[in-house]
Amino acid sequence: MELRSRSSRLRAVAALVVVLVASALVASCSRGSAGRGDAANAGGGKRDAVLTVSAAMLEPVELARTVTVNGSIYAWQEVIIAPEVGGYRVAEVNVDVGDRVKRGQSLVELSTALLEADVATKRAIQKQREAELVNAESALERGKSLSTMNVLSQADLDKLNSDALAKRAGVDSARADLEASSLRLKFTHVTAPDDGVVTSRTVTVGQIAQAGTEMLRVLRNNRIEWRGEIPEARITELRAGQPATITTADGKSFKGTIRVVAPTIASSNRTGLVYVDVVADERLRPGMFARGEIELGRAPGFAVPLQSVVSSDGYSYVFVLKSGDTVERRRVETGAVRTDQIEVIEGIEAGEMIVGKGAGFLKDGDVVNVSSESGS
Secondary structure (H helix, E strand, O other): OHHHHHHHHHHHHHHHHHHHHHHHHHHHHHHHHHHHHHHHHHOOOOOOOOEEEOEEEOOOEEEEEEEEEEEEEEEOOEEEEOOOOOOEEEEEEOOOOOOEEOOOOEEEEEOOHHHHHHHHHHHHHHHHHHHHHHHHHHHHHHHHHHHHOOOOOHHHHHHHHHHHHHHHHHHHHHHHHHHHHHHHHHOOEEEOOOOEEEEEEOOOOOOEEOOOOOOEEEEEOOOEEEEEEEEOOOHHHOOOOOEEEEEEOOOOEEEEEEEEEOOOOEOOOOEEEEEEEEOOOOOOOOOOEEEEEEEEEEEEEEEEEHHHOEEEOOEEEEEEEOHHHEEEEEEEEEEEEEOOEEEEEEOOOOOOEEEOOOHHHOOOOOEEEEOOOOOO
């Protein structure tokens, strides 16, 4: 039994020796292969390209300097339509929300029965006063004739003259009353003060209208504007006449022009308002949020494709093509985005080759193949 145990131990030791010898041979072969590879690289062997990329030479272009602010669409002027006479029933409403109206067009009709009767009464009173004036003037003329013959005293003549003056004043008063009643009758036809679009309606047929109470609202001349809040540090850069691009929440853009820059700053948020005229469009409605980009001027600068800029660790980088088709990662400072390009403020120079397609897969020092479609 002891012989069998000693034999097992000898076989285990022999197996361990075989494993150690084999491991030593494998390691030796690996070191030899690595040495030969290093020697090949040291002898000038070129590394394989990791990717095929596009590249273009950087050239200065004229870029627009802009400022971007948030704001909303407003009505240029919203006219409140209200009756000038009250206490009369609404007989007809001729328009509804969304209707286009013309200056002078009848919008609401009030009942006219009472006012027509009042006008008729005032007209009759005027005629009566005119008849009384005729009699008074005739009496005055007769009195003057008698006075020349010393038949009528001066006191009686003065009385006749004052009576004529009083009757003339009565006629004037009656005429004024008639004109006032006629004007109130005219005001029963509530008309549009200007061209526009009805934006609100609160009047209904049958209600008793009250003077000065809102019935309708009209967007005057169908004209709208965009109002943006500009920080006080930038407001001095804005001027009337500067172009602006207004972009709504659904991504649609509209052109506009600054009409006026507010002369004051709000102390609550340190911003000022800029008013931009925008051409009326059915897609633009008062109350909509919109972002505005205002062009301050133009100056030469650099712009690269968006795909050329790679973000890492909170910074922006581009890859510059160097000799031997290697790339150098370069930290840059970027500016505004313009469609499919982005402005680069500093970090690159004119004449350098900037990698475009494929930049997101590279690292500093990589060897690349440059696509034949790249710009020279």
